[in-house]
Amino acid sequence: MRELALNILDIAENSVKAKASLVVITIEAKNNLLTISISDNGTGMDKAFLQRVTDPFTTTRTTRKVGMGIPLFKEAAETTGGSFSIESELGVGTTVTASFVIDSIDRAPLGDVAESAVTLLREDMDFVWVYTVDNRSFTFDTREIKKELGGIPIDSPEIISFLKDMLKENIESINGGIIL
Amino acid sequence: MKSIADIKAIRDKMQARIVNRDNSDAEQETRIVVGMATCGIAAGARPVFNEFVDLVAEKGAHNVKVTRTGCLGMCKLEPIVEVFIPGEEKVTYVKVDPEKAKEIFNRHIIGGQVVTDYVIGEQ
Numbered sequence: 001m002r003e004l005a006l007n008i009l010d011i012a013e014n015s016v017k018a019k020a021s022l023v024v025i026t027i028e029a030k031n032n033l034l035t036i037s038i039s040d041n042g043t044g045m046d047k048a049f050l051q052r053v054t055d056p057f058t059t060t061r062t063t064r065k066v067g068m069g070i071p072l073f074k075e076a077a078e079t080t081g082g083s084f085s086i087e088s089e090l091g092v093g094t095t096v097t098a099s100f101v102i103d104s105i106d107r108a109p110l111g112d113v114a115e116s117a118v119t120l121l122r123e124d125m126d127f128v129w130v131y132t133v134d135n136r137s138f139t140f141d142t143r144e145i146k147k148e149l150g151g152i153p154i155d156s157p158e159i160i161s162f163l164k165d166m167l168k169e170n171i172e173s174i175n176g177g178i179i180l
Numbered sequence: 181m182k183s184i185a186d187i188k189a190i191r192d193k194m195q196a197r198i199v200n201r202d203n204s205d206a207e208q209e210t211r212i213v214v215g216m217a218t219c220g221i222a223a224g225a226r227p228v229f230n231e232f233v234d235l236v237a238e239k240g241a242h243n244v245k246v247t248r249t250g251c252l253g254m255c256k257l258e259p260i261v262e263v264f265i266p267g268e269e270k271v272t273y274v275k276v277d278p279e280k281a282k283e284i285f286n287r288h289i290i291g292g293q294v295v296t297d298y299v300i301g302e303q
Contacts, residue, residue, distance in 0.1 A: 001222055010221050017250065069218040119216070119229050119248070148187045152194050157237035157246065162190055164230070166182035173181060 001072060003111020004036060004100070010069045011038045011096055012120050012127070017060065018042025020093065021125060027113065028132040029180055032102050033082070034109065039095040045088040053086060073098055080104040102180075110180040114167035118160045123153050129167075131174055138170045210244045210289060211264040212236075217251035223258035224277060231278040232261075235285045244289060257300065263288060272300040 001007050008025060015023045020042035028035045045053065052058040054074050059067025074084040077098035088094040100109060117129055117140065129140040145163070146154055153159070214220070214229045232246045252260050257274035261284065264270055271294050273284055280298050287293050296302055 006221050006226065009216075009226060010218050013216055013221075013248075013250075067218070068222075072218075115226055115230055118233075119226055145184060145187065148184055149191055150195070152191050155247075156194065157233045157241075157244075158190060158194065159187075160230075160233045161237040162182070162187070166184075166186070169181045 001076070004034075004076070004109050005111035005113045005116040007069070007073045007076065007098075008036060008038060008113075009116040009119060011073065012040075012116075014060075014069065015040035015042050015094070016120070016122070016125060018044070018094065022128070023120075023125070024128045024130070025117075026130040026132070027110070028130075029102065029178070030132070030134055033099050034102050034180065035097065035099040037095060037097040039093065041093040044090045044092050044094055046090050050086065050088050054084075070096070076100070108179045113171055114164050117167055118164045121155045121160055121163070123155060131171055133174050133176065133178060133180070136174045136176065138174045140167060140170075208243060208266050210241075210266070211262075212244065212246045212285075212289070213249050213262040213264065214246070215250070215252050215258055215260040216248040219251055219255035220258040220260065223255075225259040227278050228259045228261065228276050228281050231281040232285060235282065239285075239290065241289065254300075260300075265289075273298045274300045 001010070012023055012025065015038065018040060020040035023038065023040045026037045054071050056068055056071045070086070077084040077100055081101040081104050082099040084098045086094065086096050113131065117127070120127055121142065126142045131138045142154060149159065212232050214225050214232070216225050216229065229246065229248065236244045236246060254260065259276045261273045261276045261281070262270055263273070263284070271288070273295070276284070276298065284295050284298065287295050
């Protein structure tokens, strides 16, 4: 993956498949560490599957028996000197956390968070994105937005385009000139 | 800077249109489906999805829905896009990028002509 925002999108798509109703994504850049966490209340995994989940030949997909999403995310984090963990409980949900040492990366690692966030918008699921740089923070909560929309689908193209611009502007303001 | 408070204006504009919709409108809906599994995302599906969304919003194509699907089993041909137009056969486009997405939207979705160069089997 060229951007960590694509890894986030990929892992959150797994939450969609795991029938989660809520996914909370936190991105925090602080003290030379970029920490990303994706937490859902989906079906979760049993212990046996959880132990094998970082193996590229473990997957839930039926079209091909290769699953590269989690292994690539883990390797990306560990290559920078960061860490990776995954916790899951059957019937409760899953949390994936990865941290990246920013100085060990020779280009802006995060990529376009707004583009990833709007790609995930859907009516039957809610997302909360908490984006923090140092002590500045921005929260994007689809539950609040749906309340404002009063029945207009959040995945309508006009709404997606508006929310993408809103996210980009707010993220730029939080970044304060730092390119993540 | 845009905020949630600005949504009200868009909501009011869209509400009248939504009220006038009924089930027959949904049956007449064109669907653009983008493969968004790991293989699709890694190959560039995200900008393709967003390009279609922007084009639908820009052209006001209210009968067109852009959605996602998982792995279609042909990872090396990603990004894959399926187009469903009521009363017509499904068309599968492969190795799509934002430029091709624009062409598919203008020539096929708006103009009604399949862009055969990008259809599976022509690659």
